[in-house]
Amino acid sequence: MQVAQLIAASAVAEVLAGHNLTVSMPKALRRVKSATPQQQAAAQDYSYLTLRLYAEAAAYLQALTAKPVTDARVHALLLVALSQLLHGAEDDFTVVNQAVEAAGKTGLRWAKGLVNAVLRNFLRQRSALQAQVSQSEAVQFNYPQWWIDTLKQQYPQHWQSILTIGNSHPPMTLRINLRKTDVASYMQALDDAGIAAQALGGTAIQLQQPLPVHKLPYFDQGWLSVQDAGAQWAVPLLDVQAGMRVLDACSAPGGKTCHLLEASDIDLLALDVEAERLRRVHDNLQRLGLQAKVRTGDAAKADWFDGQLFDRILADVPCSASGIVRRHVDMKWLRRPQDLTVFAQMQQQILLNLWHMLAKGGKLLYVTCSIFQQENEMQIQQFLTMHADAVRLPVQFDASGLPCQQSIGGQLLPTAAHDGLFYALLQKH
Numbered sequence: 001m002q003v004a005q006l007i008a009a010s011a012v013a014e015v016l017a018g019h020n021l022t023v024s025m026p027k028a029l030r031r032v033k034s035a036t037p038q039q040q041a042a043a044q045d046y047s048y049l050t051l052r053l054y055a056e057a058a059a060y061l062q063a064l065t066a067k068p069v070t071d072a073r074v075h076a077l078l079l080v081a082l083s084q085l086l087h088g089a090e091d092d093f094t095v096v097n098q099a100v101e102a103a104g105k106t107g108l109r110w111a112k113g114l115v116n117a118v119l120r121n122f123l124r125q126r127s128a129l130q131a132q133v134s135q136s137e138a139v140q141f142n143y144p145q146w147w148i149d150t151l152k153q154q155y156p157q158h159w160q161s162i163l164t165i166g167n168s169h170p171p172m173t174l175r176i177n178l179r180k181t182d183v184a185s186y187m188q189a190l191d192d193a194g195i196a197a198q199a200l201g202g203t204a205i206q207l208q209q210p211l212p213v214h215k216l217p218y219f220d221q222g223w224l225s226v227q228d229a230g231a232q233w234a235v236p237l238l239d240v241q242a243g244m245r246v247l248d249a250c251s252a253p254g255g256k257t258c259h260l261l262e263a264s265d266i267d268l269l270a271l272d273v274e275a276e277r278l279r280r281v282h283d284n285l286q287r288l289g290l291q292a293k294v295r296t297g298d299a300a301k302a303d304w305f306d307g308q309l310f311d312r313i314l315a316d317v318p319c320s321a322s323g324i325v326r327r328h329v330d331m332k333w334l335r336r337p338q339d340l341t342v343f344a345q346m347q348q349q350i351l352l353n354l355w356h357m358l359a360k361g362g363k364l365l366y367v368t369c370s371i372f373q374q375e376n377e378m379q380i381q382q383f384l385t386m387h388a389d390a391v392r393l394p395v396q397f398d399a400s401g402l403p404c405q406q407s408i409g410g411q412l413l414p415t416a417a418h419d420g421l422f423y424a425l426l427q428k429h
């Protein structure tokens with residue numbers, strides 16, 4: 001699997017240079033056209049493993065080298081191999097031999113010797129080094145220290161479980177399209193196909209093992225979508241009724257747009273600032289047999305607004321994605337503390353603008369997939385001090401049968417059953 005290690009190293013190097021894994025991984029895969037599907041899958045697994053464990057692997061690497069490894073690819077290859085040695089499934093000597101072979105393919109003559117020396121030294125000194133590197137909290141938890149400190153301060157009871165769940169493998173959860181089928185019938189279809197799954201409540205079914213969507217029965221016929229159970233709360237909370245005029249202001253790729261349309265016959269405008277991402281909204285609407293108006297537009301501006309107020313607005317705003325870090329393992333290394341201020345400002349502009357577009361008596365649901373309070377509770381508190389016509393309604397996570405394993409107010413904490421999302425429901429008086 002040295003091909004897989006090389007591809008993973010190339011993707012990891014790009015992430016460490018500041019690029020998203022969703023862009024870096026396909027790029028790394030395209031570079032090695034000869035890779036088999038198994039090698040591609042292994043490359044994905046290795047890159048995820050390495051980014052989950054980056055602080056730990058980097059601390060060992062630092063302890064094992066007298067000076068930093070300056071070549072980004074060799075540096076990343078060592079991190080990939082160390083992560084495999086620390087927590088991978090392959091045996092140690094296979095990992096080392098493959099990494100040395102992979103280093104030979106970088107075209108750097110010195111790389112093979114270095115990789116060989118570092119990894120063999122790791123195997124020899126592992127227990128002695130463990131005590132040294134695991135002193136730091138960043139290494140114990142595999143997060144940047146600022147992230148750990150923020151959570152400690154904001155969640156004194158839950159910070160450790162939040163960090164731990166963020167390093168676990170994410171579940172694959174489905175949302176059943178009630179216009180086409182129901183949960184019991186789809187559980188039967190999964191059973192007939194030999195796919196183990198558990199109904200979580202409401203429209204949510206969790207698979208025992210993630211699967212490519214084309215292996216799911218009736219996917220092309222629109223019986224289901226892939227959507228985390230925590231994200232499925234948006235629709236019951238927004239309380240849409242037939243005939244309402246609804247805005248989904250940050251809609252792409254259309255998960256919640258389609259859920260809203262599956263639940264009620266509404267007049268829905270799906271807006272997003274990124275035209276490219278809106279293509280996926282069109283695709284999802286088509287696959288699920290649903291209809292909406294779809295428009296490119298900035299939710300912080302009014303140039304797309306026709307002046308007709310909305311009865312319901314969903315503001316699923318851009319955020320740090322800190323509540324779904326187990327799905328986007330690169331985020332914890334790409335984010336900087338100052339990003340929270342930038343996101344909070346962007347979110348505030350969107351919220352202030354959308355408020356003018358809400359009818360009296362109408363409801364706006366503010367949503368993030370973040371656990372940082374700057375983007376969540378603090379954002380809403382600030383909004384309420386500025387708007388005497390806004391009333392905050394309670395967010396009740398016991399209303400629809402969907403799972404809620406742990407929550408604090410409108411904050412769903414990440415758990416085995418759902419991601420970490422924040423919900424605030426505001427009504428205009």
Ligand SMILES: C[S@@+](CC[C@H](N)C(=O)[O-])C[C@H]1O[C@@H](n2cnc3c(N)ncnc32)[C@H](O)[C@@H]1O
Pocket residue numbers: 249250251252253254255256257271272273274277297298299300316317318319350
């Ligand atoms: C969390 S995602 C939305 C996910 C979507 N609601 C769903 O359930 O599939 C946030 C979206 O906000 C969009 N966005 C970012 N800034 C925006 C803005 N100023 N106006 C409208 N959309 C924006 C992004 O392009 C992204 O698609």
